[in-house]
Amino acid sequence: MHVNIPTRPRAGDLVILAVALLLLVELVYAMHWREAGYRARTVLRVAVPGHEWIQGAPARQGRGFEQELLDAYCRDNGLTWKLLETGTWDQAWAMLERGKADVVIALGSVPPAALAKRAVPGPAYARFNPVIIHNDRRFGVRTDCELCDQPILVSTNAALHDALQGRGDELDCTPSAVVGDGLDIVPLLDTLDGNQARFALVDEGRFRLWQPFYHRIRTSRALPESIPYRWYWDGTDQPLARSLEAFWTRMDGSPALADLYDRYFGFLPEESDPFELAHLLRTVGTRLPRYGATIARAAAQSGIDPLLLVAVLYQESRFDPGAVSKTGVRGMMQLTADTARRLGVDRNDPRQSILGGARYLRMLHDALDDPALDDDTRWLFALAAYNQGPGHLNDAVALARRLGGTGASWRELKDAFPKLAWERWYKDAKHGYTRGFEAVAFVESIRYYHYVLRGLVALERPEAQALAAVYDGPEGEAARARLAATPAAPTDASGPDVAAAE
Structure with a gap:
């Protein structure tokens, strides 16, 4: 009987076989993606002129609405993004037409007629007149x-x-x-x-x-x-188009998109009150300097942005040390007698009130142990607790969850908190009735004042000179560093790159 005994393949044969397999894989890969019009990528190229929704301007507020959207898309698809800064919308559309950009963030712009078939529009996630x-x-x-x-x-x-x-x-x-x-x-x-x-x-x-x-x-x-804000992408790149369509199907009308919008724009009034703004600037210019060193010290000790502390002081007392509320709270930071006693401060002494109030706000912030809260939202929740008490804040969070929310979104609490002034809702709340509408108005006003103050500093307006007092001295060094580190333009913090348009 004849038996075939296998012999060990020679090294040269293995190399030839490996090369052949590699060539076959590359051929199949190339044929497949050529049919789909796909160009292998690791970077999404994004063309847009300089715009506040990209840069977080003018108040250097976070990374920027559009940057956070780009981060979310790229995380879902294993990409990073590169911003191609253009001078005009015409240049941005030309880059898409020439294949030098994959996406145009069209914040109110529309593609030229020649690009109507190639530029695929995403849903309009905002509209303005x-x-x-x-x-x-x-x-x-x-x-x-x-x-x-x-x-x-x-x-x-x-x-x-x-x-x-x-x-x-x-x-x-x-x-x-x-x-x-x-x-x-x-x-x-x-x-x-x-x-x-x-x-x-x-x-x-x-x-x-x-x-x-x-x-x-x-x-x-x-x-x-109305002018729509939306993304446009290259429709000839089918895999890219499919991934972007899937992303916007998930995002369009989603709570995540609504929360992001509220974070950047939800506190802005439809029309700014010029008298309110004039009063804010006048008060900051005339009353703040005498307390600047105390504010800087309180901000450094509590780890609070000094401009946020200035916004709280303005909202609470307009920097009037003798301010008294109809509810009995008093002083610069409008402390109750019980809170002042627990903090060991004299609430009628302006400097003790500032230091104690900042410490109390930090305590409220640190007591929020929900891991789903990002730090920005945690501060908003702490402000609401400062106004109505931590028990009523917990009731609002519980109500937001009963209404189908996560309880970890300030947008949800803006809906839930005012309901606690109505018996239908507060009868089941652990701490009963509260003036929830006041909590919302309190937090939204502070958000707006904080935005204005940050903008004055970022824009180096003359009105901001008085604010330098809250950054004076070694106590304010950490706070100054935090403000300076907030990006006004895209950075490579989470992968995106920045390039000038060709």
Whole structure:
């Protein structure tokens, strides 16, 4: 009987076999992805002109709304992202057309007609009206005819220009638009603030962020057309398109997106009150300096952003050491007699009140042990507890969960807290009735004041000079470092890269 005895393969044969298998895999891979139009990637290239929603400007508030969205998409898909900064929207669309960008974050812009088939739109996750603004030294729009008789400054945004032209079609006249090449909202606002023009047309979504720093500029009229904010991506890259469609299917209308929007914009009023802003600036300029060293010390000892502490002081007492509430709380930080006694401070002494109040706020923050709370939300919860007590905060969290939420979102608590003033809801609460609507108003006001104060510092406005007092001395060094470390533009902290557009 003949038996075939296997022999050990030679090393050369193994090398040839391995190379052949490798070539076969590469051929199959290339054929598959060529059919899908896919280009293997590790980096998502994102084109957009400089914009507040990307940069967290003007108050250097977090990483930026769009950066956090990009982080979320890239985490889901094992990518990093690179920002391709362009000067105009036309340049951003041209990069998508030439295949040099994968996504355009179209914050109110629309692609040119030539890109209509290639640029795939995602859902509109925000909409804003174009608004005509004016300096309060001049009249606003009194008659429709003034839209055609007076020059209107417009930034280089086709959607804004089209909205103005559409208004002209209704009026049977041509609005006198002055469109500047690369005219951004800041030089446009500066022009109006200097009383060098009467009208300008801006995107309300951007104007609301800047209005607190231009309190002489008011909204004169809103145009009816809404401008969508959405992403566009290259539809010829099918795997990319599918992944982005899946991401936005999950995100569109989701609690996560609503929470992110609330974090960056939920506290902004529809129209800033110029008298309130003037009073804030005057109070900070005249009353804050005498307590600056104490605020810096309290901020350093408690680990609280000194500007947040300034916002709390303004909300609580307007820096009046003799302030007394109808509920019996008093002093700079409006402490109850029981809280002051437990802290061992004299609440009528302004410096003891500041130090004790900051320490108490930190205690409330540290007592929140829910691991689902991020630090920003934890501070908002602590502020609500400072206003209505930790027991009522716990009731609001429990109610938010009963209503189907997580109990770890300030947006949810903004809905739940006011309900605790109604018997239908507070009868089942452990601590009963509370003025939950006051807690919401308290926290939202502090968020707004904090935003304004941070913006004044970030923009290096003259009004912010008085705020330097809260950073003076060695006690304020850590707080100054925290403020300086907050990025105003994209960084590589979580993988994204930054590049200039070609």
